[in-house]
Amino acid sequence: MIAALALKPTPLGALMLTALALHVLALPAWAVRRAMGQAVFAAGFVAAAAAVVLRTVQTGQPPMQNLFEVFLLLGAMMFPLSLLGRRALGVGAEALDAALAAAVLFPPALVFSAAAQPLPPALQSPLFVPHVAAYLLAYVILAKAGALAAALVVAGDRTGEGKLVSRAQAVRTLVRAALPxxxxxxxxxxxxxxxxxxxxxxxxxxELWSLASWLAFVAYLHVPPGVAARRPRLIGAIVVLGAALILITLLWANLAQRFAGLHSYA
Amino acid sequence: MICGGLWGSRNAHRLRQAPRRGQMAVLEGSSSAVLLTDAPEPVRLPFSVCLVRCWQEYYPPAETRWTFFSVQADPDAEEGYRAAEFDAPDGREVPLPGTDARVQVLQYVLPPGGALDAHGRAAPPTVKLRLARGERWTVKLLVAHDECPYEQLELTDLYDDEVDWLRAGAPVLVLQRPEQQVRDYKGVLAVLRDGREVARKTIEVNDPLHYDGYHFYLAELGQAHGRPYAVLNVVSDAGLVVVLAGFALLLGGVVWRMWVRLGPRGGANAPEGTP
Structure with a gap:
């Protein structure tokens, strides 16, 4: 599943590396001009989306079977969700989205093995795509919520510019968007x-780690408004905990031998 | 969900004296009504289940070539040996790593019976090799066995008594044949009641048979005395409808509360922390 840090000398590897480089480059581009950063982020998305399409064509199955494919898909989802977040939810911090996408694209571009395997019998179900897609969409949104909550815990709340919501409100909005x-x-x-x-x-x-992360976000949303207003940093820590539990669910539960279970093909 | 879960729990089944989960082993072409559970005595179902047919389907092998390894004992290695994989293109003589011998793939051939079996499964391949050392050479035919993907070849014809094959460091040629990955496990089940067939279904992974409050899952396929058999997991569905209704209510409630009721911005103008 994991190879040493190495370039993949294939068209897919080249696309992923391009996507990774563009997402990294989007960060200094943002410092120059917002529109430039957004354009480079969009170009990175095009490269990542092309990699997803190529992988799908090569394997003839949805790219959701292993960590390589899941991380590639997560990276490609970031840009459209970032756009949607700004326009529909009033959540800014798109540079953070590009940074998260770069972090997510790094393992498939340079670490995870790209070896394709046919779909095992257990994964041949009409529920495969909706089950994994729902989780991946939620994880992308909650990764941003977790990063913003970490900033909330460290630096406190910050008022949003223009029509954008404040940092604490952005965390809450994102968690509400992801919970269903x-x-x-x-x-x-x-x-x-x-x-x-x-x-x-x-x-x-x-299953257990997944339930634990769900419970963490449910607990966050059940904090009484008065308490949340008085202790935003403390409450933000629950979201950071939830994001950490997602990391365990997504990575540790698959990679650590001690967690071998029914999801061992993932 | 909790009510359904309790109704379907092991203790609730014990109170009702109904089996919650068990296994059946059925030979192809025969039927059984005996359910093995964690109770000391097997349970007899009021109907019997006939395994009409069972089989495995395979993906075509992605690779047709074997993978070659030169293996040498090494007490310092973690596993007690060193294995060096090497490339052996068809027809070209290549050195066997760690030895002065050479290997040449003469031909990949198939055993009598053809390339594919009735279910599209590629038959185990066979490889013909020429092994040489100095002026001496020998030709070997390796026929793969179903049970093991590895075949081992000691180079005794080339070395005679020069090498003690039990001595640490003696090289062995190991070949790994291409493995076929299972696409699906399938079985045709028929339910018989009072001698009449009352249900029939081709079951597979993710698609069990449901009859009279029980789901029948294909757990294992195998051969006993040359006859295929299947082990079926039998699970009661008590409380399942209630649990599924609970799922629908929970999901509907969360969607309503999170996405619909407060609007897309989640009450952005509401006081901080409003859920």
């Missing part, structure tokens, strides 16, 4: 578990 997707991913997984293994809950490590 996270819930859908969890419940679709439970339905799929019943169809594949016989039980809708199997106490599998990935």
């Amino acid at each position: 997707l996270l819930t859908a991913g969890l419940l679709l997984g439970a339905v799929w578990g019943k169809l594949a293994w016989g039980d809708w809950w199997n106490w599998d490590p990935k």
Whole structure:
């Protein structure tokens, strides 16, 4: 699953490296001019999206089977969700989105093995795409919420410019946007578990970490408004915890031997 | 969800004296009504399940070439040996790493019976090799076995008694044949009640048979005395409808509360922290 740090001398590898470089370059471009940063970010998205399409054509299946494909897809999702976040939710900080996309694209571009495997029987289900897609969309949104919450914890709240919401409000808006997707991913997984293994809950490590991250975000949204207003930093820490639990669900539960379970193909 | 979960729990099944989960082993062409559970005595279902047919489907192998390794014992290595993979293109003589011998792939051939079996599975391939050392040479035919993807070849014809093959450091040629990955496990089940067939379905992974409150899952396929058999996981569906209704209500409620009720901006003008 993991190879040493190495370039992939294939068209797919070249596209991913281009996407990674453009997302990194978007950061200094932003410092020069916002429009320039946005243009470079958009170009990075085009390269990442092209890599996703190429991978899909090469394997003939949705690029969601292993960590290489999942991280590639996560990186490609960042730009459209960033645009949507600004226009529909009033959440800014697009440079943070580009930085997150670069961090997410780094492992598939240079670390994870790109070896393609045919879809194992357990993954051949109509629930495969909706279950994984719901989680990935939620994870991209919550990665940004986690990063903003970390900034909230470290530097405190900041008022939004123009029509944009404040940092604390952005965290809350993003968590609210992601929670239905996270819930859908969890419940679709439970339905799929019943169809594949016989039980809708199997106490599998990935299931448990996934439930833990869901509970963390639910707990955050259940904090009484008065408490949230008085202690924004403390409450922001719950979102940081939730983001850390997502990292464990996504990475550690797959890579650490101690968590081997029913999701071991992921 | 909690109510459904409790109704479908092991303890609730115990109270109702109904099996919650068990296994059946059925030979192809025969039927069984015996369910093995964690209770001391097997449970008899009021109907029997017939395994009409079962089979595995395979993806065509992505590779047709074997992978070559030169393996030498090495007490200092973690596994006790060193394995060097090397490339052996068809027809070209290449050195066997760590030895003064050479290997040449003469031909990849197929055993009698053709290239594909009835289910599209590629038959185990066979490789013909020429092994040489100095002026001496020998031709070997390696036929892969179904059970093991590795074949081992000791170079005794080339070395005679010069090498003690049990001595640490003696080289061995190991070949790994291309593995076919399973595409699906399938079985045709028929449910018989009072001698009549009341249900029939081709089941596979993610698609069990449902009959009379039980789901039948294909857990394992195998061969016993040359006859295919299947092990079926049998799971009660008690409380499942309630649990699924709970899922729908939970998801609907979350969508309503998070996306619909407060609008896309989540009440951006609301006091800080309004959920």
